[in-house]
Amino acid sequence: MRRLHLASLLGLACVGCVVGQRVRSFEPANTPGGGTVTVRTKASAYTGELLALEDSTVLLVQRGTLMRVPARLIRAVDAPYGGGLGQPDSTRRGRLRLIARYPKGVTADLEQRLLEAYHQAAVKVVSE
DSSP: OHHHHHHHHHHHHHHHOOOSOOGGGOHHHHSSSOOEEEEEOSSOEEEEEEEEEOSSEEEEEETTEEEEEEGGGOSEEEOTTTOEESSOOHHHHHHHHTTSSSTTOOOHHHHHHHHHHTTOSSOEEOOO
16 A cells, blocks of 8 residues: 555656756747748858748748748758758658748748738749
């Protein structure tokens, strides 16, 4: 009987413990935007808010400019909880989607509204 009480107390103590990331310290969970990432190409680095990861591009906002970086140009992505060298593979893409403002992607209608919001005629495409 005594062991049962001890096991119950230990079980309750474990339930009260939190191990790992907390919402308070996870920046994207506390702001309406996406996480800040740095996408590095051979010639440049683009730091901005991650909007979405598409099949062949990364969509981000850098200093008020909506831009796409083609995956074939990406040398590294510096991001909390999902960066790394080279083009993002499926595992890293999944982790990066977790901090994107639009994890399910951007539709044509939403893209048009974003362009209007950022006062652009078209998305700037990086072509290094």
